[in-house]
Amino acid sequence: MRLLRERFGSYAVTAPFAIVLAFPFYWMLWTAFKTDQDLYNVENVPFKFQQGSPTTRNFTFLFESTQFPTWLGNTLIVGAIVVVITLVLALPAAYALARLSGAWGQSLGVAIFLTYLVPPTLLFLPLSRVVAEIGLQDRLASLILVYPSFTVPFATWLLMGFFKTIPRELEDAAQVDGASRLRTLRSVVFPISIPGILTVVIFSFSLVVNEFVYSLTFISGSTEKTISTGLYTELIRGDIYFWQALMAATLIPCIPLALLYNVFLNRFIAGFTGGAFR
Amino acid sequence: MEAATVAGPRQRRWHDVFEGRRFLASILIAPAVVFIFVLVGGPLFLAVYMSMTDATAGELSGKFVGFDNFVNAWDDPVFRTALRNTLLFTIISQIVVLISAGLLAHALVRPFRGRWFLRLLILLPWAAPIPLGAIAWLWIYDSLFSVVNWTLVHDILPGGGSFYLYKVVNAVTPWTVEPFNPPQWLGDPTLALGAVISVHAWRVIPFAVVIFLAGLASIPNEVNDAAKVDGATGLKKFWYVSLPLQLPIATVALLFGIVFTATDMVVVYILTRGGPFNSSQMLTTWAYQTGVNGGSLGEGAAISLYLLPVLFVVAVLMLRFARKVEVS
Numbered sequence: 001m002r003l004l005r006e007r008f009g010s011y012a013v014t015a016p017f018a019i020v021l022a023f024p025f026y027w028m029l030w031t032a033f034k035t036d037q038d039l040y041n042v043e044n045v046p047f048k049f050q051q052g053s054p055t056t057r058n059f060t061f062l063f064e065s066t067q068f069p070t071w072l073g074n075t076l077i078v079g080a081i082v083v084v085i086t087l088v089l090a091l092p093a094a095y096a097l098a099r100l101s102g103a104w105g106q107s108l109g110v111a112i113f114l115t116y117l118v119p120p121t122l123l124f125l126p127l128s129r130v131v132a133e134i135g136l137q138d139r140l141a142s143l144i145l146v147y148p149s150f151t152v153p154f155a156t157w158l159l160m161g162f163f164k165t166i167p168r169e170l171e172d173a174a175q176v177d178g179a180s181r182l183r184t185l186r187s188v189v190f191p192i193s194i195p196g197i198l199t200v201v202i203f204s205f206s207l208v209v210n211e212f213v214y215s216l217t218f219i220s221g222s223t224e225k226t227i228s229t230g231l232y233t234e235l236i237r238g239d240i241y242f243w244q245a246l247m248a249a250t251l252i253p254c255i256p257l258a259l260l261y262n263v264f265l266n267r268f269i270a271g272f273t274g275g276a277f278r
Numbered sequence: 279m280e281a282a283t284v285a286g287p288r289q290r291r292w293h294d295v296f297e298g299r300r301f302l303a304s305i306l307i308a309p310a311v312v313f314i315f316v317l318v319g320g321p322l323f324l325a326v327y328m329s330m331t332d333a334t335a336g337e338l339s340g341k342f343v344g345f346d347n348f349v350n351a352w353d354d355p356v357f358r359t360a361l362r363n364t365l366l367f368t369i370i371s372q373i374v375v376l377i378s379a380g381l382l383a384h385a386l387v388r389p390f391r392g393r394w395f396l397r398l399l400i401l402l403p404w405a406a407p408i409p410l411g412a413i414a415w416l417w418i419y420d421s422l423f424s425v426v427n428w429t430l431v432h433d434i435l436p437g438g439g440s441f442y443l444y445k446v447v448n449a450v451t452p453w454t455v456e457p458f459n460p461p462q463w464l465g466d467p468t469l470a471l472g473a474v475i476s477v478h479a480w481r482v483i484p485f486a487v488v489i490f491l492a493g494l495a496s497i498p499n500e501v502n503d504a505a506k507v508d509g510a511t512g513l514k515k516f517w518y519v520s521l522p523l524q525l526p527i528a529t530v531a532l533l534f535g536i537v538f539t540a541t542d543m544v545v546v547y548i549l550t551r552g553g554p555f556n557s558s559q560m561l562t563t564w565a566y567q568t569g570v571n572g573g574s575l576g577e578g579a580a581i582s583l584y585l586l587p588v589l590f591v592v593a594v595l596m597l598r599f600a601r602k603v604e605v606s
Contacts, residue, residue: 007390010385010390013385017400019399020480021403021483023418024418027414089309092309100306112311112314115319119585121542146317152313156310212409231410243420249410262398
């Protein structure tokens with residue numbers, strides 16, 4: 001009886017929240033397949049398809065008549081390069097902070113992490129001037145240069161958490177067997193860290209897709225935009241909206257990200273809290 | 279050291295350098311530290327410098343004007359609104375997030391049928407890039423085709439049950455919904471602020487749930503067993519066992535939440551751009567408007583620097599907290 005009540009309680013709490021939290025995604029999906037006649041008619045029931053819906057015309061429009069493919073490509077380019085820069089800088093730093101430098105390393109680790117708290121909204125004005133001064137305005141390079149400023153502290157912190165979970169004995173054993181420290185890193189530490197590194201890749205990439213303020217300030221040419229600003233600034237013009245195409249465009253990046261997040265969720269938690277509570 | 283005896287004399291020196299812990303550590307850490315110092319420390323310093331000059335768009339340096347920008351910003355009524363909104367936005371959304379995430383984590387920690395699916399739905403907003411999620415909400419809160427309004431004022435029961443949600447709202451809540459003049463979610467000053475808060479909470483709740491779940495999972499089974507033996511169940515167990523053990527991790531979630539809410543610009547900018555009539559301006563959007571659209575870089579920088587005390591307090595608390603965890 002108590003078990004039954006407890007179960008019911010779980011549904012009573014989670015179901016309403018699940019409906020509200022997931023509703024925008026349902027609505028993106030629904031809207032993306034509607035025709036103009038169906039969507040812009042106040043007499044129509046919005047939860048039904050009628051007057052030519054469902055249609056895939058909105059997706060065709062999005063990919064053939066807007067610069068969405070360009071923005072998607074730009075996002076992928078910026079994301080990929082930023083992730084590489086982040087790994088090059090954060091991997092060695094995180095390892096060293098977790099392993100090699102004791103209490104001093106702990107404080108430095110926390111200090112690096114605190115810089116993650118300094119928000120873009122505080123830095124975008126001076127950075128916009130610097131970007132203009134060195135001639136990077138309106139170029140993807142400006143984003144590639146600036147984005148690691150928040151991905152590196154974040155990634156260093158996550159990786160630090162992961163490296164701390166690798167038993168030190170494993171490395172000691174390799175060294176007793178005659179491996180140098182560099183070799184130990186290459187053939188013992190690196191292989192076990194791959195899941196942690198993948199987690200960092202995904203979450204750093206997602207930070208890039210989420211960034212809005214720098215992109216909005218640095219880039220105004222429509223061919224150099226990323227999806228985070230392109231949709232809002234180019235597909236919403238005054239009173240002319242392309243709601244179906246907009247919803248299709250928001251849906252497309254959400255699907256792969258949602259899947260990846262679910263796969264890597266547990267590792268994210270381990271790394272994020274591991275840095276602080278171990 | 280074993281490696282060194284095997285290697286030849288020339289290689290040995292090379293190895294010795296890399297076996298030296300201090301040296302290797304510095305080499306590994308330095309690039310990241312230098313990069314962060316240049317790209318975070320540099321602009322932060324520049325922001326402080328700019329805020330004390332009359333720099334405008336097109337030039338980095340201006341005449342030194344001391345604290346004039348801070349005073350001017352403070353005297354502007356829009357700034358006061360923005361400051362008030364930032365406080366309301368941060369406090370209310372954090373309260374909503376903490377309560378919702380606490381409830382959800384508590385419900386999700388027990389296994390039940392379909393849990394993975396409900397968890398998936400609840401975590402969805404976290405995976406969606408917020409500039410895109412906010413656009414979806416812009417559509418949901420549309421002035422003419424808002425699905426929320428449609429649901430409020432139409433008979434939603436199949437077969438004409440004459441059940442109208444707005445009647446429930448009018449009867450139960452202090453608000454009144456007129457069916458032929460439905461709420462303008464983004465066009466009314468109070469509602470606009472509420473809409474912005476709700477969307478931000480929507481985005482942060484999943485993240486807080488994740489952190490809370492990690493906190494609950496870290497409570498050892500022995501503690502739960504001991505509580506059971508001592509007869510602590512339900513609310514009592516929550517208050518005396520789960521809550522105190524979860525407090526550290528909840529504090530971390532809260533501190534993060536405060537920073538990311540107070541300094542967030544995306545949600546407000548996309549939903550209202552600070553409107554209608556500056557009624558939903560935040561410090562961040564007002565700094566953007568003054569600095570980028572208005573071209574007063576100095577004053578814009580000054581406005582955004584009013585956020586610095588919040589960051590400072592949170593940073594100090596986090597450092598304290600980190601030390602405490604280390605000691606225990």
